[in-house]
Amino acid sequence: MKKQVVIVAGGKGLRMGADIPKQFIEVAGKPILMHTLEKFYHYDSGIDIILVLPKDQFVFWKELCEKHSFSVPYRLQSGGITRFDSVKNGLQFVEENVLVAIHDGVRPFVSAETLVRCFSVAEKKGNAIPVVDMIDSVREIDSRGDSRQVNREKLKLVQTPQVFLSNVLLSAYSQDFDSKFTDDASVVEAIGEKINLVEGNRGNIKITTDFDLKIAQSLINL
Numbered sequence: 749m750k751k752q753v754v755i756v757a758g759g760k761g762l763r764m765g766a767d768i769p770k771q772f773i774e775v776a777g778k779p780i781l782m783h784t785l786e787k788f789y790h791y792d793s794g795i796d797i798i799l800v801l802p803k804d805q806f807v808f809w810k811e812l813c814e815k816h817s818f819s820v821p822y823r824l825q826s827g828g829i830t831r832f833d834s835v836k837n838g839l840q841f842v843e844e845n846v847l848v849a850i851h852d853g854v855r856p857f858v859s860a861e862t863l864v865r866c867f868s869v870a871e872k873k874g875n876a877i878p879v880v881d882m883i884d885s886v887r888e889i890d891s892r893g894d895s896r897q898v899n900r901e902k903l904k905l906v907q908t909p910q911v912f913l914s915n916v917l918l919s920a921y922s923q924d925f926d927s928k929f930t931d932d933a934s935v936v937e938a939i940g941e942k943i944n945l946v947e948g949n950r951g952n953i954k955i956t957t958d959f960d961l962k963i964a965q966s967l968i969n970l
Contacts, residue, residue: 749871750846752796753788753909754838757781757853758827769805770955771853776968778816780955781809783856783968788849789820791863797822799853800838832925835932839921842914847871849909850917850932852954857967858909859949869946870911877911877933878948879904907948912936 757771771781781799788795801809803826812818823841827834835850842848847870851858862878869876882900889895910932912920920936929935933943955964 750796750843751792751794751849751867752798752842752846752914753849753851754798754800754835754842755781755784755788755822755851755853756800756827756831756834756838757784758800758802758831758834768808772805772808772812773955773961775856775961775964778818779812780856780964781853782812782816782818782820784851784853785820785822787856787858787860788851788863791860796841798825798838798841799823800825800827800834802827830925832921832929832935836921839918842918844915844918846914847911848914848917849911851909854955855908855952856955856964857949857951857953858907859952862907862947862949862952863909865946866909866911869944870913873944874916875910875912875933875936875941876944876946877931878907878909878952879945880907880948880950880952881905904945905948906931906933907952907954908932916941 772779785797788797799822825838828837847867866876866878882903882905886898886900886903887895888898916936920939923938937943951967953960953963955961
């Protein structure tokens with residue numbers, strides 16, 4: 749089945765105190781976002797990559813592509829006010845009856861094995877999202893400020909890419925935005941679809957803080 753991926757990159761790097769959006773910060777000599785696109789291209793050179801960026805970042809991104817002689821093929825789409833809007837804009841390029849992955853632009857360390865699992869299960873069952881086990885102890889705080897221990901064996905940390913059959917995803921994104929939509933799976937779940945979990949990879953971090961950047965600089969050398 750044909751594969752497409754919508755890569756959403758709308759960050760501004762505020763939590764890093766960076767002068768440029770976090771997706772353009774260099775790791776191992778090139779922007780994080782380029783590493784991310786290359787992961788999907790190396791997994792499947794025939795995959796249709798749709799990159800969603802804020803309109804005011806187009807020129808800077810294209811300048812970076814020229815500077816780094818970046819040759820991975822992709823299509824560019826403008827983002828929206830929220831992540832939900834940005835994904836919805838990217839879906840304008842999505843075809844019927846294909847597999848579509850939605851991925852964070854600042855997750856450059858998704859493994860090939862995770863990609864295989866996500867696309868394989870989604871093709872069989874309609875969707876798949878990668879998760880990893882919670883390893884820390886967890887406590888829930890109520891409205892009074894009291895806390896109680898939560899069984900971490902019942903909790904998973906959710907990653908991307910989240911992969912869906914395109915017809916289901918397009919139908920889900922025809923809904924109006926709801927604050928409960930924290931990721932694409934929650935949007936699809938809202939139309940009654942069961943979500944399938946697959947094993948992710950621990951290194952598939954989302955780079956949002958300066959500490960994450962230090963981890964990324966270490967991972968890139970492994």
